[in-house]
Amino acid sequence: MSTPPAPATTAARVLVQTLARLGVRDVVLSPGSRSAPLAYALAAAALPDGDRPAGAPPVSLHVRIDERDAGFLALGLARGTAAVEGDGTPGPRPVAVVTTSGTAVANLHPAVLEAHHSGVPIVVLTADRPHELRGTGANQTTDQVGIYGSAVRFAVDVPAPDGRTGESRDLRQLVGRAVAAARGARSGDPGPVHLNLAYREPLAPHGAGGGAGAGGGAGAGGRDPWPEPSSDGLVSVVPRGALGAVTTAPDERGGSALLAEAPADGRQPDDVVPTVVVAGDGAGPVARRVAEVNGWPLLAEPSSGAHGGPNAIPVYRLLLGEAGLGGAVRRAVVLGRPTLSRPVQALLGRDDVEVLVIAPRGATWPDAARRASTVLADVPPRLVGERDGVPVTPVSRPGEWLDRWRAAGVAATAALDAVIDAAPRGRRSRSGPRVTGPQLAREVARASRPDDVLLMGSSNPVRDLDLVAAWPDGAPLVLANRGLAGIDGTVSTAVGAALAVRAAGRSGHVRALVGDLTFLHDVGGLLRGPLEPEPDLQLLVANDDGGSIFATLEHGAPEHAAVFERVFGTPHGADLGALCAGYGVRHQVVRDTDELAVALATPGPGMSVVEVRVDRSRRRALQEQIAVAVRDAVR
Numbered sequence: 001m002s003t004p005p006a007p008a009t010t011a012a013r014v015l016v017q018t019l020a021r022l023g024v025r026d027v028v029l030s031p032g033s034r035s036a037p038l039a040y041a042l043a044a045a046a047l048p049d050g051d052r053p054a055g056a057p058p059v060s061l062h063v064r065i066d067e068r069d070a071g072f073l074a075l076g077l078a079r080g081t082a083a084v085e086g087d088g089t090p091g092p093r094p095v096a097v098v099t100t101s102g103t104a105v106a107n108l109h110p111a112v113l114e115a116h117h118s119g120v121p122i123v124v125l126t127a128d129r130p131h132e133l134r135g136t137g138a139n140q141t142t143d144q145v146g147i148y149g150s151a152v153r154f155a156v157d158v159p160a161p162d163g164r165t166g167e168s169r170d171l172r173q174l175v176g177r178a179v180a181a182a183r184g185a186r187s188g189d190p191g192p193v194h195l196n197l198a199y200r201e202p203l204a205p206h207g208a209g210g211g212a213g214a215g216g217g218a219g220a221g222g223r224d225p226w227p228e229p230s231s232d233g234l235v236s237v238v239p240r241g242a243l244g245a246v247t248t249a250p251d252e253r254g255g256s257a258l259l260a261e262a263p264a265d266g267r268q269p270d271d272v273v274p275t276v277v278v279a280g281d282g283a284g285p286v287a288r289r290v291a292e293v294n295g296w297p298l299l300a301e302p303s304s305g306a307h308g309g310p311n312a313i314p315v316y317r318l319l320l321g322e323a324g325l326g327g328a329v330r331r332a333v334v335l336g337r338p339t340l341s342r343p344v345q346a347l348l349g350r351d352d353v354e355v356l357v358i359a360p361r362g363a364t365w366p367d368a369a370r371r372a373s374t375v376l377a378d379v380p381p382r383l384v385g386e387r388d389g390v391p392v393t394p395v396s397r398p399g400e401w402l403d404r405w406r407a408a409g410v411a412a413t414a415a416l417d418a419v420i421d422a423a424p425r426g427r428r429s430r431s432g433p434r435v436t437g438p439q440l441a442r443e444v445a446r447a448s449r450p451d452d453v454l455l456m457g458s459s460n461p462v463r464d465l466d467l468v469a470a471w472p473d474g475a476p477l478v479l480a481n482r483g484l485a486g487i488d489g490t491v492s493t494a495v496g497a498a499l500a501v502r503a504a505g506r507s508g509h510v511r512a513l514v515g516d517l518t519f520l521h522d523v524g525g526l527l528r529g530p531l532e533p534e535p536d537l538q539l540l541v542a543n544d545d546g547g548s549i550f551a552t553l554e555h556g557a558p559e560h561a562a563v564f565e566r567v568f569g570t571p572h573g574a575d576l577g578a579l580c581a582g583y584g585v586r587h588q589v590v591r592d593t594d595e596l597a598v599a600l601a602t603p604g605p606g607m608s609v610v611e612v613r614v615d616r617s618r619r620r621a622l623q624e625q626i627a628v629a630v631r632d633a634v635r
Contacts, residue, residue: 005205005206007162009205020045022094026062028063028496035100035101036204043061046060069527070108072522074111091183093121094122099127112152119190119361120191121183125195144196153184158197188360274330288311299317301466306336315468318627319405325634335379341463416468435612438467448476489522509536510538514542515542520574536603541610545572556620
C-alpha cells in the first residue's frame with residue numbers, strides 16, 4: 001500500500017492546478033525551504049509535454065534568487081501580456097510570484113506597491129511557518145500577516161494543510177477568489193493579492209531528488225501521484241461590465257454639459273468650450289477616440305496607450321504656458337493618471353478650468369489638484385460618438401481650436417529639433433559625450449515602430465520621451481512603472497515584459513530606456529541562471545554619471561551649487577561594462593549619434609546593454625534653451 005502524499009505536497013499541487021485553470025500561466029519563484037512544496041509542484045508543472053506528471057498543468061516557471069527582482073519580473077510579465085493578449089482577456093493577465101518566509105516577503109513590497117498603484121494583477125504567494133511556530137523564535141519566522149497593508153486587493157492567512165476532508169475544495173475556492181480580486185472582476189480595480197501559506201514538514205514529496213523518469217517527472221516533483229484536476233469549489237465570476245457597461249447618467253441639477261446625450265439627428269452638439277483631452281498613464285485608446293470624435297487636442301503621455309493620430313499634440317507641455325493655447329483652455333477631460341509634468345498639473349488646478357475625470361477602476365480617482373467637478377466610472381456615449389449604442393457622425397473637420405494647437409505643435413517641434421540638432425552630431429571630442437538626454441530619447445522614438453515595445457525608466461528618460469515623441473503613423477506600446485514612479489525594479493520589469501512578448505511570438509523589438517541610477521539600482525535584474533530563458537531585450541542606459549533630473553528642478557539653481565553634486569547629483573563613477581561582463585550580458589558604449597543610430601538599427605537577439613554617454617553639465621541650460629525656442633516659435 002503506497003503512502004499518500006504529505007498534506008503540504010497535495011495542497012501545493014492543488015494550488016498550482018487551480019492557478020493554471022484560472023489563467024495564470026507564468027509563475028516567478030525565489031528559492032527557499034519553507035516554500036519547497038510549491039517549488040516542487042511548479043518544477044513538475046514546468047516540465048515539457050511528455051515529461052510532465054499526469055495531473056500537472058503546463059506552467060511557465062521563472063526562477064530568480066533576489067525577491068526584489070522576482071517581484072518586478074512578475075510585474076513586467078503581467079505588463080507584457082497586455083501587449084500580446086488577443087483572446088479578449090481584459091487588461092494584463094495575472095502572474096504569480098512565490099517566496100519563502102522572513103525577509104523574502106518584505107523584499108516583494110516595492111513591487112506590490114507599484115502593482116497596487118498601477119493596477120497590475122499579481123498573485124503573491126508567501127510561505128510561512130505553521131501557526132504553532134509563530135511567536136516562538138523559530139528560525140526565519142516573523143509576522144507576515146497583513147504585511148502589505150492596504151496595497152493588496154485581497155489577503156488571507158491560510159492555515160497549514162492537514163489532509164482533512166474538503167480541504168482541496170476550500171483551497172480552490174480561496175484561490176478563485178484571490179485571482180478574481182487580482183483581475184478586479186467584481187471591483188473593477190485590478191491589482192495585487194496576497195495568500196500567506198503555512199506549511200508543516202515534510203516539505204518535500206516522496207521520491208524527490210532522483211532523475212525524472214520517462215513521463216513521470218519524478219525528479220522534479222516526486223513519485224507521488226498528483227490529484228485529479230477538478231473545478232470543485234470554483235465559481236464563475238463574470239467580470240464587471242461584461243454584461244453591459246454602466247455609464248453615469250447626467251444629473252439635471254448639475255454636472256458637465258458633456259454628459260448630455262447626442263441629439264436625435266445623429267450629429268454631435270456644437271460644443272464651443274475650449275477643451276483638451278489629457279491622457280495619463282494607462283488611459284488607453286479610448287482617450288484618442290474621445291479627442292478625435294470631438295475635434296479636441298490630445299495631450300498624451302507616452303505610456304497612456306493613446307499616443308498618435310491627427311489630434312495628438314507634440315511638445316504639449318511647453319505649449320500650456322502660452323496664453324492663446326494653454327491659457328485659453330476652459331475644460332479638460334482626464335483619462336488615465338497624468339504624472340509627468342508640472343504644466344499639466346497646473347492646468348488641472350486652475351479655477352477657470354472645468355475638470356472632468358473618467359476613472360473606470362479603483363475607489364479613488366486622479367485629482368492631485370483637487371479641482372475635479374465631475375468623476376465618471378465610464379466614458380459617456382456622447383464622448384465616443386454613440387447614441388443608444390449606434391455611432392453618430394463625428395467631427396468631420398477640425399475647428400479653429402484644434403487647428404491652433406496643431407499649428408503650434410508643428411512650430412514647436414521644429415524649434416525643439418533645431419535646438420537638439422545644434423548639439424554636434426559628429427564624433428566626440430576630448431570635451432566628453434556628444435549626446436544629450438532629449439537627443440537620445442528622440443532617436444529611440446524614431447527607431448520605434450508600431451509593433452515594437454518600449455519600456456521607459458522614471459526620472460528624465462520618460463520625460464524626455466514625453467517632450468520629443470511624435471508617432472503620426474502609429475506609436476509603439478510604451479510601458480512604464482508610473483504607479484509610484486520609482487526607479488527600483490525597472491531592469492527586472494523590462495526583462496519580464498520581453499519574456500512575455502517573446503513567449504507570445506509577437507514580432508517587433510523590445511527596448512528599454514533607463515538612466516544610469518535606475519540601471520544600477522536594479523543591476524541584479526541582469527542575473528539569469530543558465531536554465532532560465534534569455535529575453536530579447538535591448539537595454540539603453542543614459543549614463544550621465546548621476547541624477548540629472550534634479551538639475552531641472554529647484555535644487556539645480558545656482559544658489560544650491562555647493563551641495564548639489566553630493567546630495568542630488570550623486571556621481572558614482574561605476575564601470576557599467578565591467579558589471580555587464582560579470583553578469584554575462586553583452587555591452588557596448590555609444591558616445592555620439594552616429595554610433596547610436598547603428599546600435600538602434602541592429603539590436604540583435606538576446607539581451608544587450610547599450611551604454612550611451614550623456615552630458616548632464618548643461619542639462620538645466622538646455623531645458624531653458626528649449627523652452628525659449630518653443631515660446632518664440634509659437635508667438
